[in-house]
Structure formats: C-alpha cells, structure tokens
Amino acid sequence: MLWLDLGNTRLKYWLTDDIGQIVAHDAKQHLQAPAELLMGLTDRFERYAPDFIGISSVLGNDLNIKISETLSRLNIPFEFVHVDAAHPLMKSAYNDRQLGCDRWLQMLGAVDKKKRQCIIGCGTAVTIDLIDHAEHLGGYIFPNIYLQRESLFSGTKQITISNGTFDSIGQGLTTQDAVHRGILLSIVGAINEISHRHPNFELIMTGGDAPIIAQHINRPVRLRDDLLLNGLARYFDHTKQL
Numbered sequence: 001m002l003w004l005d006l007g008n009t010r011l012k013y014w015l016t017d018d019i020g021q022i023v024a025h026d027a028k029q030h031l032q033a034p035a036e037l038l039m040g041l042t043d044r045f046e047r048y049a050p051d052f053i054g055i056s057s058v059l060g061n062d063l064n065i066k067i068s069e070t071l072s073r074l075n076i077p078f079e080f081v082h083v084d085a086a087h088p089l090m091k092s093a094y095n096d097r098q099l100g101c102d103r104w105l106q107m108l109g110a111v112d113k114k115k116r117q118c119i120i121g122c123g124t125a126v127t128i129d130l131i132d133h134a135e136h137l138g139g140y141i142f143p144n145i146y147l148q149r150e151s152l153f154s155g156t157k158q159i160t161i162s163n164g165t166f167d168s169i170g171q172g173l174t175t176q177d178a179v180h181r182g183i184l185l186s187i188v189g190a191i192n193e194i195s196h197r198h199p200n201f202e203l204i205m206t207g208g209d210a211p212i213i214a215q216h217i218n219r220p221v222r223l224r225d226d227l228l229l230n231g232l233a234r235y236f237d238h239t240k241q242l
C-alpha cells in the first residue's frame, strides 16, 4: 500500500507491506507544487509496486485534480478520503463538509471508545479537538507559530523579519524574544487552558511542530507520529489494528 498525506506545508508518504509494516517513509516540503513533487517520487513508488493508494489531502479541488492526474500515470487504483461524521468508529458533531480530512483522520487514528481524548495537530495550522468516548465534540484552529510570526512581520512597521527560535514562554526583554515567546505562549496557553477545562481528557499530540510545543504543556502529553497513517489504515480497513 501507498499512503499519502498532503498537508499545507509537507507531503508525507508511507509504503507498507502486506502485514502493515512500514517499508519506506518520508516527509517533504511541496512548496505548493505537490503534483510535481509526486511526479519526482513515482520511480520510488513503482519499485515497491503498491496495489492501492489511499490519500488524505487538505489542498483543495484544483491541486487534488493535478494530484489525480499524476497518480493516474501509475496505473494503481487510488482514492481520496472523504470525511464521514457518522463513521462506525467515531461520530462527529462538526460540520462534515468543512472538517479537514487530516484532522478527522488523526482523530480516527487515535479514537478509543473507552477514553476521553484531546487530539492536537501541530501542522501549518494548530488544531485542538475533543473526543468523548468516540464522539467528536468539536475543536479549535490556530495559525501555527510561523504563520503568527509572518502576520506580525507583515502587519507592523517596527517588528521586522528575524529568525529567532521558539524555545521559551518566559517574558522577553527584546523585540525578538517578546515576539517568539508571546507566540509560543499563545498556543501553549491555549492548550493548557483547554487541558484545565477538560482535566480527564488524555492529551495526544502529532505533526511537525509537536516536539516544540509539547515540552511546555503542564500535563503529560503523548506524542504520536502514526495517527494519520493509523487513521488512513482504519478508514480503508486495512491490516492495522482497529
């Protein structure tokens, strides 16, 4: 199998064998040209001769059409995931025509009917979703730390482009520190507030920026890189544990 996750920043792929073991995996920035990136990967994919391609994409119709055109050349059946708010594994109260399929798959990959769970996706957007015994209650969407920094740079005169690091939530004494620490605090503070309001929800974090954020959360956080892949496998009902 070939599994694709097309996020707003990176294309992630996993090739798995008959028993669901990962035999190849990578994450690459697509720079808004995912079809071209895929084209460059087709040789690698063909070597593993997958018999099916399952796709999560939040890139919208136009790019999805280009992606379909590229994948058609492989002569391997492929299918895009469609959010199903009435899925047997998880019901959702969210508007299912709007819910991003990566968000939904991350939840589907984590959901456990015996638990209360808070799923935090740290990608181009930060998403926080609450699930109570396999019922999705809804969630929140934030611009990630880099998008927040860009909006400050472009919306103000005296805050100019700088490449500081997001490593502290203590108060800053320079513009650069105040910007980076304030932005990190906006996300960390929101997660801590939600965790405070929902004390018996397990915190589960995934996505490229999860390690940067998780270290400042004042409750134990489970970092899981496999959520979306697990969600894809569950959606297509393929080998992985259900």
Ligand SMILES: Nc1ncnc2c1ncn2[C@@H]1O[C@H](COP(=O)(O)OP(=O)(O)O)[C@@H](O)[C@H]1O
Residues within 6 Å of the ligand: 006, 007, 008, 009, 010, 011, 027, 029, 122, 123, 124, 125, 144, 146, 206, 207, 208, 209
């Ligand atoms: N090699 C990398 N290239 C680009 N971004 C990376 C890399 N490693 C970690 N990241 C971080 O991952 C974030 C994007 O996370 P990701 O889960 O790939 O998002 P998306 O699903 O929206 O594409 C970026 O904000 C960046 O900070």
Ligand SMILES: CC(C)(COP(=O)(O)O)[C@@H](O)C(=O)NCCC(=O)O
Residues within 6 Å of the ligand: 007, 008, 009, 058, 098, 099, 100, 101, 102, 103, 121, 122, 123, 124, 125, 126, 127, 141
């Ligand atoms: C919220 C998202 C931008 C997150 O995307 P990502 O950070 O993974 O690239 C994406 O799931 C999306 O476009 N969702 C549609 C809006 C919604 O979920 O309500």
Ligand SMILES: [K+]
Residues within 6 Å of the ligand: 007, 008, 102, 121, 123, 124, 207
């Ligand atoms: K994502």
